[in-house]
Amino acid sequence: MNDLYVTCEDIISDIDFKTVRDWKDRTGGKAVGYFPVYAPAEIIHAAGMLPVGLAGAGDRLDIQHADARFGSFICSIVKTTLELGMTDHLAAFDALLFTSICDSARNLCYVMQRNFPEKYVDFLHLPHNPSSPAAAEFLASEYRRLSARLEELGGEPYDEVAVLHAIESFNENRALTRSLCDWRAERPHLMKASELYALVRAGNYLPVEQHTEMLVAAGAEFEGRAAKARDSIRVVVEGAFCEQPPIDVVRIIEQAGCYVVDDDLTIGRRWFTEDISTDGDPMMALAQAYLDKSVYSSVRHDFRKPRSQGLVEKVRNRKADAVIMLVAKFCEPAYFDYVLFKQELEKEGIPHLLIEFEEKLFTFENLRMEVETFAESLLFA
Amino acid sequence: MVDWYQKLAESAETGTPPAASMMVSGACVELTQAFDVLPLYPEVNALQLAIRRQSLEPILAAEEFGYASDNCAYVKADIGAYFKGITPTGSPLPKPALVLCNFVGCNTYVKWFEHVSVIMEAPLYVLDVPFLRAGEPSADAIAYVVRQLKELVVKLEEITGKQLDMDKLREAVWCSSQVEEYWSKIKHLARRSPSPFDAYFDAITLMGPLYVHRATREGVAFFKQALEELELKAELDREAGVRERFRLVFEGPPPYPHFRAFRDMFAKWNACAVASTYSTVGGLWEFGARHDPDNPFESIALHMIEHNVTNRNMQQRNEQIKRYVEEWDADGVIIHFVKSCRLFSAGQGDMREYFSRTLGVPTLYVESDLADPRYFSTAQLQTRVDAYFEALEMHKSARTSAHVG
Amino acid sequence: MTYVAGIDVGTGMTKAVVLASTSRGGEPRVVAKGAVRTGAHLEEAARKALNSALEGAGLGETDVTYVASTGFGRHAVGFRDIQITEITSGARGAFTLFPESGFVLDIGSQTTRAIGLGESGRVRNFKTNEKCAAGSGSFIIRAAKYLEVGIEDVGDLAMKAQSPQPISSVCAVLAESEIINHVSSGVTVENILRGIYDSLADRSSLLLKRTRFSGDLVFIGGVARQRGMIAALEDRLRTRVNVPKDSEYVCALGAALLGLRRLEMLPGRVSADATAGAHDGDLAAAQEGQPIRRAFA
Amino acid sequence: MRFAAGVDVGSTQTKAAIVEQNAGPVAFAIVDTGASVTRAAENAFNVACREASLQPADVGFVVGTGYGRYKIAFGNAQMTEISCHARGAHALFPNTRTVIDMGGQDSKAISVDDNGHVLDFVMNDKCAAGTGRFLANAAEVLGLGLAEFGALSAKATHPVKITTVCTVFVESDILSYLALGKKPEDIVRGVHLAIAKRTVSLARRVPLEPSVTLTGGVSRNEGMVAALEEVLGVPLQVSPQAHFAGALGAALHALDRVDASFESGVWRTAV
Numbered sequence A: 001m002n003d004l005y006v007t008c009e010d011i012i013s014d015i016d017f018k019t020v021r022d023w024k025d026r027t028g029g030k031a032v033g034y035f036p037v038y039a040p041a042e043i044i045h046a047a048g049m050l051p052v053g054l055a056g057a058g059d060r061l062d063i064q065h066a067d068a069r070f071g072s073f074i075c076s077i078v079k080t081t082l083e084l085g086m087t088d089h090l091a092a093f094d095a096l097l098f099t100s101i102c103d104s105a106r107n108l109c110y111v112m113q114r115n116f117p118e119k120y121v122d123f124l125h126l127p128h129n130p131s132s133p134a135a136a137e138f139l140a141s142e143y144r145r146l147s148a149r150l151e152e153l154g155g156e157p158y159d160e161v162a163v164l165h166a167i168e169s170f171n172e173n174r175a176l177t178r179s180l181c182d183w184r185a186e187r188p189h190l191m192k193a194s195e196l197y198a199l200v201r202a203g204n205y206l207p208v209e210q211h212t213e214m215l216v217a218a219g220a221e222f223e224g225r226a227a228k229a230r231d232s233i234r235v236v237v238e239g240a241f242c243e244q245p246p247i248d249v250v251r252i253i254e255q256a257g258c259y260v261v262d263d264d265l266t267i268g269r270r271w272f273t274e275d276i277s278t279d280g281d282p283m284m285a286l287a288q289a290y291l292d293k294s295v296y297s298s299v300r301h302d303f304r305k306p307r308s309q310g311l312v313e314k315v316r317n318r319k320a321d322a323v324i325m326l327v328a329k330f331c332e333p334a335y336f337d338y339v340l341f342k343q344e345l346e347k348e349g350i351p352h353l354l355i356e357f358e359e360k361l362f363t364f365e366n367l368r369m370e371v372e373t374f375a376e377s378l379l380f381a
Numbered sequence B: 001m002v003d004w005y006q007k008l009a010e011s012a013e014t015g016t017p018p019a020a021s022m023m024v025s026g027a028c029v030e031l032t033q034a035f036d037v038l039p040l041y042p043e044v045n046a047l048q049l050a051i052r053r054q055s056l057e058p059i060l061a062a063e064e065f066g067y068a069s070d071n072c073a074y075v076k077a078d079i080g081a082y083f084k085g086i087t088p089t090g091s092p093l094p095k096p097a098l099v100l101c102n103f104v105g106c107n108t109y110v111k112w113f114e115h116v117s118v119i120m121e122a123p124l125y126v127l128d129v130p131f132l133r134a135g136e137p138s139a140d141a142i143a144y145v146v147r148q149l150k151e152l153v154v155k156l157e158e159i160t161g162k163q164l165d166m167d168k169l170r171e172a173v174w175c176s177s178q179v180e181e182y183w184s185k186i187k188h189l190a191r192r193s194p195s196p197f198d199a200y201f202d203a204i205t206l207m208g209p210l211y212v213h214r215a216t217r218e219g220v221a222f223f224k225q226a227l228e229e230l231e232l233k234a235e236l237d238r239e240a241g242v243r244e245r246f247r248l249v250f251e252g253p254p255p256y257p258h259f260r261a262f263r264d265m266f267a268k269w270n271a272c273a274v275a276s277t278y279s280t281v282g283g284l285w286e287f288g289a290r291h292d293p294d295n296p297f298e299s300i301a302l303h304m305i306e307h308n309v310t311n312r313n314m315q316q317r318n319e320q321i322k323r324y325v326e327e328w329d330a331d332g333v334i335i336h337f338v339k340s341c342r343l344f345s346a347g348q349g350d351m352r353e354y355f356s357r358t359l360g361v362p363t364l365y366v367e368s369d370l371a372d373p374r375y376f377s378t379a380q381l382q383t384r385v386d387a388y389f390e391a392l393e394m395h396k397s398a399r400t401s402a403h404v405g
Numbered sequence C: 001m002t003y004v005a006g007i008d009v010g011t012g013m014t015k016a017v018v019l020a021s022t023s024r025g026g027e028p029r030v031v032a033k034g035a036v037r038t039g040a041h042l043e044e045a046a047r048k049a050l051n052s053a054l055e056g057a058g059l060g061e062t063d064v065t066y067v068a069s070t071g072f073g074r075h076a077v078g079f080r081d082i083q084i085t086e087i088t089s090g091a092r093g094a095f096t097l098f099p100e101s102g103f104v105l106d107i108g109s110q111t112t113r114a115i116g117l118g119e120s121g122r123v124r125n126f127k128t129n130e131k132c133a134a135g136s137g138s139f140i141i142r143a144a145k146y147l148e149v150g151i152e153d154v155g156d157l158a159m160k161a162q163s164p165q166p167i168s169s170v171c172a173v174l175a176e177s178e179i180i181n182h183v184s185s186g187v188t189v190e191n192i193l194r195g196i197y198d199s200l201a202d203r204s205s206l207l208l209k210r211t212r213f214s215g216d217l218v219f220i221g222g223v224a225r226q227r228g229m230i231a232a233l234e235d236r237l238r239t240r241v242n243v244p245k246d247s248e249y250v251c252a253l254g255a256a257l258l259g260l261r262r263l264e265m266l267p268g269r270v271s272a273d274a275t276a277g278a279h280d281g282d283l284a285a286a287q288e289g290q291p292i293r294r295a296f297a
Numbered sequence D: 001m002r003f004a005a006g007v008d009v010g011s012t013q014t015k016a017a018i019v020e021q022n023a024g025p026v027a028f029a030i031v032d033t034g035a036s037v038t039r040a041a042e043n044a045f046n047v048a049c050r051e052a053s054l055q056p057a058d059v060g061f062v063v064g065t066g067y068g069r070y071k072i073a074f075g076n077a078q079m080t081e082i083s084c085h086a087r088g089a090h091a092l093f094p095n096t097r098t099v100i101d102m103g104g105q106d107s108k109a110i111s112v113d114d115n116g117h118v119l120d121f122v123m124n125d126k127c128a129a130g131t132g133r134f135l136a137n138a139a140e141v142l143g144l145g146l147a148e149f150g151a152l153s154a155k156a157t158h159p160v161k162i163t164t165v166c167t168v169f170v171e172s173d174i175l176s177y178l179a180l181g182k183k184p185e186d187i188v189r190g191v192h193l194a195i196a197k198r199t200v201s202l203a204r205r206v207p208l209e210p211s212v213t214l215t216g217g218v219s220r221n222e223g224m225v226a227a228l229e230e231v232l233g234v235p236l237q238v239s240p241q242a243h244f245a246g247a248l249g250a251a252l253h254a255l256d257r258v259d260a261s262f263e264s265g266v267w268r269t270a271v
Ligand SMILES: Nc1ncnc2c1ncn2[C@@H]1O[C@H](COP(=O)(O)OP(=O)(O)O)[C@@H](O)[C@H]1O
Pocket: C009, C010, C011, C012, C013, C014, C071, C107, C108, C109, C110, C111, C136, C137, C138, C140, C141, C151, C152, C153, C155, C220, C221, C222, C223, C224, C225, C226, C248
């Protein structure tokens, strides 16, 4: 696993996208980057292209240009992603895809469009009103539009069978990911949260089949591990669904005496709670799955069930003691959800801690102190 | 506006007529009007609190409740005021019978209305409007919105116990189309020099009635009169030889808690806003779009998708400003970055780049906030504004002398 | 007698408190306190602070059975037995001194923290200022410097203010020119200082409110030495502000108390009552120490 | 009258310049701003007059600039430091297209045309992070004078990474690095690089075209000049009078006014 883990960490911290360039060289195909939470990767895959989840640049890139375009009070991932573009790190991508997660991300889409006219840059409107019977039809029409644009870009023509195959491949990948997460929640002392995080996130940059193989290998390796459980509190980490914290933040949370038994890091790779149907019109199946089988998320609007209830269920199911709200600085969807989460957690008597991070953080003293204090407050109780 | 607050107070006391919370931008007020449901605009409340310098207390109350200092201050002002029992005029506001989130572009709307519905325990309906990507909305997008509008009709029928009266709806849509015509003419008056009308600082006094009374006969009469008065003023100004030194286009909402101070910084230089994007939040009509009484549902849908600035993308906003600069003959662009509002402000630096560098239009970029009084620094803003005009002045005189020479 | 030390390695000062506990049980007693400037070498500062405390009591480092470190440099103290964050230790220290208060405000050189207490001094929730040092102790130090007032005197001077002059800038650095402006327009030093305290009190009360503040509070950290700040807080919060004597030692005290508790849970580490009697009377008395509440009142 | 003056009342230091028609600058003066802005302005102006062997009454027009410009009792007009730095930098180096001004509590970047007229400008936000004051503070923590501090930077071999540009927090950053045994020169260089990156990122908001001229007090810090050049990737023009650029620009603007055009409308009179 160590090797595998190092490989994963290399992949996720590589802002030159070597895996993507290698894949393009090997296959002659095109690459589509999507801004980070969720995109219908199946459709991109079926068009013979490589879907890649973009997640900013962490602390590996000094921001020299993007601050001037986005200014203060805007989250870091928006700026580092633009900076990647302006420093030619996104040259491998033929298309960039954004979705309706938040206003900053949406505006980034059009700033990208203006600055990189040679790329196909598009915005998918994922419905905010899943209770309307019209939503699925509309979303399927969005997906068909995307598919047609990819074809224009030189992708394989739309083929129902290819999309169904893609759905199967991603279903398999997601099912494995889900089971690894479940396994770890039972035995957090055998698999570090940082390991699982790197392993899952690596899928953002690899062809799905290759990543699936990786997950299989990792699963076998974990099964063979043995170690003594530590006296730690079990926490759910919530709020870093888009901009990703430096991996050291995840490590520090664990070092400070917390087992992270569930989280929403790279949530897009675990977006569906069950397999997407492979019957009938695949575009409709994808749309229906988005509306009815998605995880709750601060950037998916579904008023049929409060998200705060989803969080409480997660805490209960994972037998967690507490919640750490790990929120990217200036991430407005997370800030807003914190308000309702907080009320609900307090009502349910679940302790929580709010901490903010930036992807480019590289000293962690304050953060460490806050998490340690939090763990102490539960341990010394 | 006063009688609107009065009606709201009545509704708060008697429960009739029922009120529905809505967002200003892309509001389907024609539909609520057809049911005699009162529109209740949390944004207008937040704005009123801010301009009356009453926003800080509710903002702090909301922060105590858990909102971040970087959340949209409109939301905090509105929700904090509810906690504190503060209303802009002091008279009570009704509990909404329906929290109608007409989502147009701003994701904060969705969170805001969700919170309003949870905190006030009022039913929520989210009317999802696809963002305007291409120049025109797709047939799928229009169909999606129309179907939701019809779902909304059912909700309104339940709330009011009335059936939809198509004639009443057509009447409301007709009124809107008239108001839009007058409003558009007012906007076009600013193309004259000197402009009789400041499309930023003065516009806000007309924007309230535009949201509240658009779909009514009173609204039509009000805007007709406003147009006449401004036409008269234009004549008088011209005869009096009123001096107008600079013509500007404003982008972004104003800093309401310091509205006077900000306005004075420009007034001192005899500068006039001849156009602004903010005044198109309620609707973008100066380029010809109107509601259509013959197609009430489709035209309401089109208004929501296409004809308001918040549902249009950055590139389209750039084009809108560019047209203002050219057709309204402006000397420069002022970009007011508002920390609360990422819908407007995220990426405004790139917009600045587009205007100043790509198009060579003198552009000033300043930062503050639309409701939180803590982010306004008079001295620093004054320096920036003065420096901008000093530069503009030199340009103009250099240009004139070049012409003379 | 068993000696336990708590050492608080702060960004400005390093403080040590030594507690004595007898195997007979009962309340531990405060034997000594000591402080040094932190400077660049954190471990050395910790050692010096400890020794300066021990000296007065005629004890040596080897007499100390257990060391709990806290403060921003807590991980740098190589000879510690346990490290505890300054929030946990500040809460414990404050709770021990004022068990009736539910809240703690700690203002140090660069940080301001509000802590809500749970049962038995446990941290229920807390808020800290992040990223921006606006409104902490060094703000006052700077202001005192431009106004040419000694840091020991600023607090009392502010009490004389007649019409406090508010400071709008939150930044310690930018406030400087504002202060200079006030001076040049003839505002008295007292009024400026009180204005500074008022604005600091505003910021602190914001943090406190985020911990759902109600009732009264314990104010600790170096800034709690300044009477002007206490008055400004009482004014703003309309409540009693409890301030222990030697307020900057409270985190060190809390760490020592928590250290003692850990130690009691470790079998075999508590030494027998051996050292007493080996010294003369005065020292023995010193080594017996004072009850905690008396040492901090 | 042949003489005009500019007085730049900065947060730290007040600078004055006197220029003569058809001859250029004849005197400069600098005094600490201290507690009274008004007095500092008078002092600087009087020192400059003495330097030029003039009586204050010989000076036909005085333009005040800098953050204390409205407090100058004897000034005839005020202009912003942006217009003045642009003009001053252009006078020092006529080929200037971009001016970076780094003063005590703010930094700005100005794009100018070939007459020294402002085309575009940006200033840093409401925070002293990364300004001259930040440097002065860092120097103090290390126990160095400003001149030494700037010079030491050149000796660095492994510059440290400074995480904060907050003027107050940098103290603990520096202390932790000293605790880790880092060499002062590497820390100093780290400080300079951190500010340089911040400044360049600000400056990129205007068209950053060569030639770039650095003005303001920080231009006297050679470590900062080197760090800026490294991050920018282009050489900077730094005049020995760079600290006076604002005052010089103000004086030149004043001179225009002595000349002629009271009615040109370009000028605002005292408010
Ligand atoms: N003798 C004193 N009188 C008044 N204030 C003091 C005194 N000593 C320190 N302070 C204040 O306390 C602050 C340091 O507080 P402290 O709690 O020791 O901070 P830290 O733990 O971060 O080093 C100083 O910045 C200063 O404002």
